[in-house]
Amino acid sequence: MKKKLKKTIRSLLMPGKLLSIAAALCIVFSCAGNKHAYKNELNILMPGNLQKNPAQIRILSSFKKKYPDINVIISSVPWNARSERLLTSIASGNAPDLCFLTGTEIKNWLRQEIFLDLNPFINNDPAFQEKIKEIYPQKLIQAGSLNKSVFALPIWQNITVTIYNRELFDREGLSYPGPGWEWENYTQAARKMLKDDNNDGVIDQYGTILMKTWMAMLILPEQAGYPLIDPVEQKSLIDRPETAKIFDKYYSLYLKEKIVPVPGSGNVETSGQTSAEMFMTKKIGVLFAGHNEIAEFNNSPDLSWGIAPMLKIGKLRKTLNNMILAAVIKKGRNNENGVKFIKHMLSDISQKALPIAADMPVIKSAMYSDDFLNRHTSRQNKNIFIEALPDSIIWPDRLTSEIFHSIGKHIELAIAGSITFTQACAAAAKEVNDLLNERK
Numbered sequence: 228m229k230k231k232l233k234k235t236i237r238s239l240l241m242p243g244k245l246l247s248i249a250a251a252l253c254i255v256f257s258c259a260g261n262k263h264a265y266k267n268e269l270n271i272l273m274p275g276n277l278q279k280n281p282a283q284i285r286i287l288s289s290f291k292k293k294y295p296d297i298n299v300i301i302s303s304v305p306w307n308a309r310s311e312r313l314l315t316s317i318a319s320g321n322a323p324d325l326c327f328l329t330g331t332e333i334k335n336w337l338r339q340e341i342f343l344d345l346n347p348f349i350n351n352d353p354a355f356q357e358k359i360k361e362i363y364p365q366k367l368i369q370a371g372s373l374n375k376s377v378f379a380l381p382i383w384q385n386i387t388v389t390i391y392n393r394e395l396f397d398r399e400g401l402s403y404p405g406p407g408w409e410w411e412n413y414t415q416a417a418r419k420m421l422k423d424d425n426n427d428g429v430i431d432q433y434g435t436i437l438m439k440t441w442m443a444m445l446i447l448p449e450q451a452g453y454p455l456i457d458p459v460e461q462k463s464l465i466d467r468p469e470t471a472k473i474f475d476k477y478y479s480l481y482l483k484e485k486i487v488p489v490p491g492s493g494n495v496e497t498s499g500q501t502s503a504e505m506f507m508t509k510k511i512g513v514l515f516a517g518h519n520e521i522a523e524f525n526n527s528p529d530l531s532w533g534i535a536p537m538l539k540i541g542k543l544r545k546t547l548n549n550m551i552l553a554a555v556i557k558k559g560r561n562n563e564n565g566v567k568f569i570k571h572m573l574s575d576i577s578q579k580a581l582p583i584a585a586d587m588p589v590i591k592s593a594m595y596s597d598d599f600l601n602r603h604t605s606r607q608n609k610n611i612f613i614e615a616l617p618d619s620i621i622w623p624d625r626l627t628s629e630i631f632h633s634i635g636k637h638i639e640l641a642i643a644g645s646i647t648f649t650q651a652c653a654a655a656a657k658e659v660n661d662l663l664n665e666r667k
Contacts, residue, residue: 266561267296267298268297268300268560268561268564269297269299269300269324269325269561269564269565269567270300270324270325270560271300271323271324271326271327271568272304272309272312272313272326272327273303273304273327274303274327275303275305275306276303278301280584281583281584282580282581282583282586283584285580285583286572286576286580287299287301289576289577289580290567290568302323309326310332310335313326313341313556317556322556322559322560324559324561324564325553325555325556325559325564325565325568325569326553327551327553328551328554329551329552330370330381330548330551330552330621331622332622332628333371333379333552333622334622334624334626334627335627337371337372337378338373340557342378342379342555343554343557343562344377344378345376345555345566345569346375346377348566349377352570355570358590359380359573361591361592362380362381362589362590362591363594363616364616367384367548367550367589367621368381369621369624370550370621370622371552371554378554379552379553379554380554380569380572381550381552381589382551382552382573382589383581383588383589384548384549384550384551384587384588384589384616385517385518385519385548385550385551386517386518386547386548386587386612386619387442387515387516387517387537387546387547387549388516388517388518388534388537388612389404389534389535389536389537389538390513390514390516390520390521390524390532390533390534391403391404391512391513391532391533391535392509392511392512392513392530395432395512396512399419399420401415401419403533403535404513404533404535404538405535405536406536408535408536408538409538409539410476410538410539410540413435413513416434416435416512416513417433417435417480417487417513419434420433420434431510432511432512433486433487433488433505433510433511433512434486434487434512434513435480435487435511435512435513436488436502436511437478437481437488438515440635440638440639440642441631442515443474443490445547445620446545446547447470447473447540448464448465448467448470449543449545449620450540450541450542451467451472451473451542452541452543453465453467453469454620454623455623455634455659456624456626456659456663458623458624461663462663463663464656465634465652465655465659466653466657467652470652471649471651471652473541474638474648474652475647475649476540477540478490478641478648482642502514503523503524506530507523507524507527515537517549518585519584519585519586520585521534521603522584522585522603523585525603525604534604534611534612535611536611536615543618544618545618545619545620547620548616548620548621550589550621551586553568553572555569573589573590575590575592575593578593579598581593581599582598582599582602582603585603587599587612594613629662630659630662630663633658633659634658634659637655637658
């Protein structure tokens with residue numbers, strides 16, 4: 228266990244994941260507490276302000292109604308501080324019973340022997356088995372699995388699609404994005420909607436804004452036909468010529484044409500607006516976002532907007548599924564209560580509550596219920612999210628944060644114009660393969 232935790236510390240000692248020296252020493256030299264104590268408690272490590280999320284409030288309320296003898300204790304922690312909190316709590320003997328994880332970080336943890344193997348609980352509960360069979364798409368289960376054991380289960384998901392401003396498209400006489408909308412349509416719209424209203428050299432309206440860099444790093448290689456890491460050979464594929472070409476093509480809108488804001492930023496010059504705020508104030512006509520943004524857009528009465536499938540930039544129309552998973556901490560004081568809460572999160576009552584907060588269920592029957600299809604936007608728009616699920620990307624196996632940051636630093640250099648994307652992809656592949664070989 229100590230060896231595994233040391234590897235975890237090393238994977239977290241990087242930009243955005245920095246552990247303090249004191250916390251690292253605490254992890255290595257401390258021992259865990261008594262997991263058999265506090266039988267009537269359920270301690271949940273909950274990121275951000277999820278405990279104030281209206282869907283989570285309803286889910287917690289229904290859980291307490293079902294299990295009135297369990298005292299639920301919520302520990303709220305900022306998203307970027309969860310890793311340190313989780314590790315230090317385990318080391319100090321105060322591990323939570325349950326935590327929530329994003330699809331982009333689960334691979335960091337699976338090999339650290341931190342989570343409880345859920346297979347015995349699944350195998351001994353036929354009703355639980357049947358509920359897991361309803362998860363759609365089934366590949367979501369792979370995200371939290373290792374060596375045929377399930378350590379985390381998806382509880383809601385978020386698909387990236389194309390969202391567009393109808394008013395800005397109508398103003399320029401452009402056809403709305405749809406299933407056949409591809410690169411040429413996208414770039415034409417981006418050029419036509421670019422406006423400098425008073426000719427002062429400051430852009431007042433952009434046609435589009437590029438995806439956040441981390442999203443592009445996952446989606447673009449898949450659209451080119453190659454994942455970042457070969458799942459069979461366990462080696463990097465980012466140095467394929469097709470991958471460098473699709474990066475070069477996509478970022479040419481910034482590097483060559485200068486018709487989009489700075490990539491990775493939601494700002495128009497010094498306005499300080501996020502991409503969602505820019506969209507709501509009609510400063511961009513197209514953005515790539517997920518289901519959880521639509522509630523905010525729907526609350527803007529002057530905004531006329533629509534949804535289309537993810538833009539096809541390469542040969543495949545791939546998009547990202549950035550799911551949320553729940554895992555029981557093995558060193559927690561009450562594993563059984565943690566498993567009960569995961570089962571409750573996958574129940575009909577919980578899955579149908581998720582759309583209140585514009586979160587997308589993972590259970591298929593809940594997706595096709597009125598609770599999801601008729602909340603926040605039209606049934607037609609909701610079908611676009613559902614239809615995108617089979618082609619959605621889950622976080623690739625072996626892609627830890629350390630490897631992802633390694634790729635990112637080279638791609639950022641290319642976005643800055645310091646090197647070419649061919650050079651960036653070649654350098655990233657070499658570094659990634661070295662890291663993969665270290666872990667064999």
